[in-house]
Amino acid sequence: MRFLNVLPTAFLAATAYAAEDTSTPSSSSSSSAATPAVEEPTPIGALWTANWTTSTLSPYTQHCHNTNTYHAKIYKLNELYPDLKDQAPQLKVFYNKQYYAGSWGGIDVHGTGRELIKMEMAELPYKVREWLKREPKQRHFSVQDDAVFFAPGAIYPILPLWVDDAEEGLECEGVFDDLENYSNEPKDGAVIGKVMHTNTGEKQVKFTVEALQVKAKKTGAAAAKDEL
Numbered sequence: 233m234r235f236l237n238v239l240p241t242a243f244l245a246a247t248a249y250a251a252e253d254t255s256t257p258s259s260s261s262s263s264s265a266a267t268p269a270v271e272e273p274t275p276i277g278a279l280w281t282a283n284w285t286t287s288t289l290s291p292y293t294q295h296c297h298n299t300n301t302y303h304a305k306i307y308k309l310n311e312l313y314p315d316l317k318d319q320a321p322q323l324k325v326f327y328n329k330q331y332y333a334g335s336w337g338g339i340d341v342h343g344t345g346r347e348l349i350k351m352e353m354a355e356l357p358y359k360v361r362e363w364l365k366r367e368p369k370q371r372h373f374s375v376q377d378d379a380v381f382f383a384p385g386a387i388y389p390i391l392p393l394w395v396d397d398a399e400e401g402l403e404c405e406g407v408f409d410d411l412e413n414y415s416n417e418p419k420d421g422a423v424i425g426k427v428m429h430t431n432t433g434e435k436q437v438k439f440t441v442e443a444l445q446v447k448a449k450k451t452g453a454a455a456a457k458d459e460l
Contacts, residue, residue: 272331272332272340273331274338275331275332275333275334275338275339275340275385276331276333276334276338276372276385276386276388276389277333277334277335277337277338277339277383277384277385277386277387277388277389278334278337278338278339278340278385279338279388279389279416280338280388280389280391280416281337281338281388281416282416282417282424282425282426283416283417284416284417284418284424288418289418289446291418291448291449292418292420292446292447292448292449293446293447293448293449294444294445294446295400295403295404295407295444295445295446295447296397296398296400296403296404296407296408296443296444296445297398297442297443297444298395298396298397298398298408298442298443298444299395299440299441299442299443300357300394300395300396300440300441301438301439301440301441302351302355302394302438302439302440302441303432303436303437303438304349304350304351304355304436304437304438304439305349305350305351305435305436305437306347306348306349306350306384306431306435306436306437307347307348307350307435308344308345308346308347308348309343309344309345309346309347309348310344311435312348315435316350319376319379319381322374322376323348323374323376323381326374326381327374330371330372331371332346332383332385333372333382333383333384333385333386333388333389334383334384334385334388335347335383335384335385336384336385336427336429337385338385338388339385340385346383347383347384348381348382348383349381349382349383349384349437350379350380350381351379351380351382352378352379352380353375353378353379353380354378356380357393357394357395357396359393359394359408359409360390360393360394363390363393364380372386372389373386384427384429384439387427387439387441388416388427390411391414391425391427391441391443392408392409392411392413392414392423392425392443393408393409393411394441394443395408395425395441395442395443396408398444404445407423407445408423408443413445418446419446419448420446420447420448421445421446421447422445422446423443423444423445424443424444424445424446425441425442425443425444426441426442427439427440427441427442428440428442
């Protein structure tokens with residue numbers, strides 16, 4: 233599954249517009265009908281949330297497993313003031329007509345329950361900072377001076393970039409760098425991962441990002457050859 237740029241839509245609230253029927257009536261009676269509300273698509277965070285468990289990994293060998301843990305501030309949309317009074321206007325501009333990436337697990341609770349993470353740019357892993365430079369038109373990370381704001385769901389589409397290379401030799405160098413190898417479900421040679429989080433205090437969160445590479449187990453003659 234490749235990471236795709238998404239088209240803009242509402243971020244802060246889902247608004248339905250009623251449109252009056254302006255067509256020429258064909259009978260003595262006429263009526264106006266409201267257009268149905270357009271449903272927002274599945275949040276991109278949900279599309280990239282891990283679709284695997286320990287049991288579903290049994291046909292695969294696991295390689296280059298590693299985790300990184302981060303600490304950050306987290307706000308619901310009704311908590312932006314007064315802490316973020318200086319950044320809130322720009323956040324509203326940035327997220328206006330944007331798809332919300334989802335909260336943890338890509339879930340979208342809508343309205344003021346939506347969450348936003350704040351991290352200092354220097355606290356982001358190097359690979360994420362470099363990705364932001366390469367993708368100036370990305371729609372999920374708002375950069376203001378030295379701070380970066382993003383929904384929890386924005387982590388999932390670029391999850392491997394949040395994890396350092398495992399210290400398992402040359403075969404693991406750069407294995408998390410190429411998002412083309414990333415998948416939300418196991419397959420031979422794919423990089424997969426998960427995000428776990430814990431609220432550690434008022435507007436404080438700790439989240440751990442896990443990544444690994446899986447390879448299909450060899451069977452029959454191929455497995456016997458490897459054992460020689």
